[in-house]
Amino acid sequence: MNIGIVCYPTYGGSGIVATELGMELANRGHKIHFISYALPKRLYQVTSNIFFHEVEISNYPLFEFPLYTPSLASKIIEVAETHNLDIVHAHYAIPHATSAYLAKQIVKNKNLKIITTLHGTDITLVGVEPYFLPVVKFSIENSDGVTAVSKFLKDKTIENFNINKEIEVIPNFVDTNKYFRKNNPELRKTIAPLKNKIVVHISNFRAVKRIQDVITIFKNINSKIPSTLILVGDGPDKLIAKELINKLNLEKDVILLGKQSDLTDILSMADLFLLPSQIESFGLAALEAMSCGVPVIASNSGGISEVVLHNITGFTANVGDIENFTKYSLQILENESLHQKFILAAQEQAKHFEMDKIIKHYEDYYLKIVNSN
Ligand code: GMT
Numbered sequence: 219m220n221i222g223i224v225c226y227p228t229y230g231g232s233g234i235v236a237t238e239l240g241m242e243l244a245n246r247g248h249k250i251h252f253i254s255y256a257l258p259k260r261l262y263q264v265t266s267n268i269f270f271h272e273v274e275i276s277n278y279p280l281f282e283f284p285l286y287t288p289s290l291a292s293k294i295i296e297v298a299e300t301h302n303l304d305i306v307h308a309h310y311a312i313p314h315a316t317s318a319y320l321a322k323q324i325v326k327n328k329n330l331k332i333i334t335t336l337h338g339t340d341i342t343l344v345g346v347e348p349y350f351l352p353v354v355k356f357s358i359e360n361s362d363g364v365t366a367v368s369k370f371l372k373d374k375t376i377e378n379f380n381i382n383k384e385i386e387v388i389p390n391f392v393d394t395n396k397y398f399r400k401n402n403p404e405l406r407k408t409i410a411p412l413k414n415k416i417v418v419h420i421s422n423f424r425a426v427k428r429i430q431d432v433i434t435i436f437k438n439i440n441s442k443i444p445s446t447l448i449l450v451g452d453g454p455d456k457l458i459a460k461e462l463i464n465k466l467n468l469e470k471d472v473i474l475l476g477k478q479s480d481l482t483d484i485l486s487m488a489d490l491f492l493l494p495s496q497i498e499s500f501g502l503a504a505l506e507a508m509s510c511g512v513p514v515i516a517s518n519s520g521g522i523s524e525v526v527l528h529n530i531t532g533f534t535a536n537v538g539d540i541e542n543f544t545k546y547s548l549q550i551l552e553n554e555s556l557h558q559k560f561i562l563a564a565q566e567q568a569k570h571f572e573m574d575k576i577i578k579h580y581e582d583y584y585l586k587i588v589n590s591n
Contacts, residue, residue, distance in 0.1 A: 219584060220249045222297055222306040224290065224314045227256040230422055231502040232337035235367070235390050236309035237261050242577050244268045251297050253290070253306075259479065271297050287313040287320070294321035298330055304588055307333045308361070311340040312350060315357035331587050334361040335388070338499035339426065341366075341375050342520065355379040363587035365580075368521030371499040386583055389524070390502045391576035392568055397509035399565075400486045409473065409487060410446035415551045417445060418488040418512070420481065420503045421495075423453030428517075430455075431494040431540060433462045433472070438544040440471055443551060447472045450484060485510035489557070490550055496537055498522045508532075509568035513560035515546050525571075531564040 221243060225236035237258040240250040249267045252258055257270055273293045275284045294306055294317060306321065308314035315334040322332050334357065339345070345354045358364055358381060365388045366372040372385045410416060417436055421427040429449075436447040449459065449472065456474075463472045478484065485491075491507035493516040498504075501522045504514045508531055516522045518534035528534045533546035550557050 219304045219588070220251070220301055221584070222251045222253055222294060222301075222303045223309065224253045224294065224306060224318060225258060225309040227254045227258040228422070231390070231500070232310040232335075233258055234260055234502060235335075235337070236307075238391075238393070238573075239307075239577065239580060241268065242573060243581070246577070246581070249301070251301055251303065253293055253297055255286070262479075269301070287317050290314070290317035291320040291324070294318055295325050298325045298327060302327070303330060305331050305333055305584055307335065307584075309335050310337050311354050311357055312345060315361055316353055319357050319360050331362040331590075332360075333363040333365065333584070333587055334358060336364065336366045336371055336375055336385075336499075338367075338371070338497075338520075341371055341378060342497055342499060343426065346378050351379070355381065359383055362590065363583065365583065367500045368524050370521035370524065374499075374520075388579050388583065389571055389576060390500050390505060391571050391573045392505050392509045393573040394509050394565075394568060397482055397485070397506050397568070399511040400482060402483055402486060405483060406487050409448070410471075411444065413444050414471075415439075415443055415445045415489045416448060416487050417490045417492060417547070418448045418450065418484060418507065419492045420450040420484075420507075421453070421493075422451050423455040423459065425455060426496045427453075427455070428494050428496055428538070429459045430462055431538065431543070432492050433459060433466065433468065434540050435492060435494065435543045435547060436472070437466045437468060438540070439547050439551065440468065442548055445471065445551070448475060448484060448488070449473070450475045450478050450481065452477050481506060482510060485512055488512045490515065490547060491532075492543070492547070493517070493522070493526075494535075494537070494543055495519065495522075501525050505568060505571055508564035511561045511565050513550050513557065513564050515543055515550070525567075527563070527567060530560070531567045532560060 226233040237260040244250045308318045318332045419432045491514045497520040514532040535542040
């Protein structure tokens with residue numbers, strides 16, 4: 219099939235899922251056309267059936283704000299007509315599903331199908347703001363196919379937008395052949411004293427990630443056992459994080475690594491992964507950690523509980539419940555046999571989200587939509 223993939227090119231989860239999906243579909247012989255305003259961060263694979271089409275944005279002085287939605291629609295039309303696309307797969311509803319809908323009304327090929335994958339805050343936070351809601355609802359209802367990355371997100375979409383439409387749950391995936399525990403003693407030595415337990419958090423440092431909770435929980439862990447916190451990622455709350463690290467005198471025990479493209483080396487050193495988010499529709503970072511044999515302690519909010527199994531692969535706790543997050547962290551880090559049990563269970567659970575199985579689900583769904591009227 220000829221497939222256009224519209225996504226954000228940044229380190230966010232929706233862009234990562236879209237990019238890895240596209241690369242794997244290309245490995246299976248499909249022609250994949252990525253459409254975005256920049257080259258997606260994880261698009262490192264160069265093959266003859268992967269193409270990238272950059273959306274140009276006008277900076278005409280009359281426009282106070284960049285007009286991305288029509289520019290994206292125009293690029294989708296150009297790519298769809300030049301490369302005879304069968305499907306445009308929009309990842310994250312705002313504004314990708316809207317631009318795709320607009321493009322479909324204009325393209326000559328009336329068989330072009332639009333599939334929208336809902337990822338998270340497009341449904342749970344920003345998408346329900348009154349300045350977006352009617353457009354998001356319309357764009358979802360008028361997609362030929364709609365998928366959500368968790369059962370929670372499907373139910374939330376129906377509830378928040380009062381939508382009467384079939385939504386297919388296709389969970390996020392991990393390549394367990396790439397995300398596995400790789401011992402690298404030389405690297406481990408350079409990161410922290412050997413006696414230290416290593417706690418990791420990876421995110422885009424938005425308010426929803428509750429980075430202050432990560433640091434406060436770590437402070438509590440650190441006051442009981444020798445430990446190091448590795449923070450990976452960047453975003454609006456980075457400064458808040460740095461201020462809190464200084465205020466709590468944690469400078470020596472917290473390492474800020476910024477954005478990283480290869481996470482397996484870092485995850486392979488970790489003893490524990492923290493994800494105390496306000497909400498996560500899925501929690502891709504938790505799945506990648508589990509695949510590398512890292513137990514996760516996460517909020518029990520949103521779809522995380524479909525990924526992290528309480529008291530089996532880690533623990534879940536209420537949002538902001540620092541006391542329980544701390545208690546669970548110490549339980550794992552201070553009890554070697556429990557830790558080993560959770561490591562194995564986390565790796566086992568990650569296999570349920572094995573890439574091959576989920577890509578096949580997407581391929582089957584594509585066929586169903588392409589063959590529908
Ligand atoms: O919805 C967002 O906040 C953005 C999106 C992204 O691009 O980072 O994240 C969401 O999509 C990921 C991939 O499907 C999920 O793993 C994340 O849980 C989800 N984020 C939230 O729900 C906050």
